[in-house]
Amino acid sequence: MSDSEEDSQDKQLKIVVIGDGASGKTSLATRFAQEAFGKQYKQTIGLDFFLKRISLPGNLNVTLQVWDIGEIPCSFSNFIIFLNKISKCTN
Numbered sequence: 001m002s003d004s005e006e007d008s009q010d011k012q013l014k015i016v017v018i019g020d021g022a023s024g025k026t027s028l029a030t031r032f033a034q035e036a037f038g039k040q041y042k043q044t045i046g047l048d049f050f051l052k053r054i055s056l057p058g059n060l061n062v063t064l065q066v067w068d069i070g071e072i073p074c075s076f077s078n079f080i081i082f083l084n085k086i087s088k089c090t091n
């Protein structure tokens, strides 16, 4: 193993995409994570995940977990509590 591989650091970050229905959340997530854009609309039910690995200067490897949220089935404040809870289960 080379020195640079030994020194590399791995981090995992989550990005949660929320917004009005059909506002372009899934398009944004797929464009970012898969470099693809589909013109056809398909409503997101529940939650979709996308992964993207990026390398930052300083030998820092980051795995971005993009959470693409469908319609929020409760109040926004309850939803934040819910997100916080499931976030702890996916570390």
Ligand SMILES: Nc1nc2c(ncn2[C@@H]2O[C@H](COP(=O)(O)OP(=O)(O)OP(=O)(O)O)[C@@H](O)[C@H]2O)c(=O)[nH]1
Pocket: 019, 020, 021, 022, 023, 024, 025, 026, 027, 028, 038, 039, 040, 041, 042, 043, 044, 045, 069, 070, 071
């Ligand atoms: N012209 C244009 N169309 C877009 C853009 N972003 C998304 N769309 C279109 O808008 C529609 C809805 O996009 P989605 O990304 O599925 O929207 P969403 O917010 O994920 O929708 P929900 O899952 O129902 O919440 C799709 O037909 C996309 O192709 C954009 O920047 N420009």
Ligand SMILES: [Mg+2]
Pocket: 025, 026, 027, 042, 043, 044, 068, 069, 070
């Ligand atoms: Mg969607």
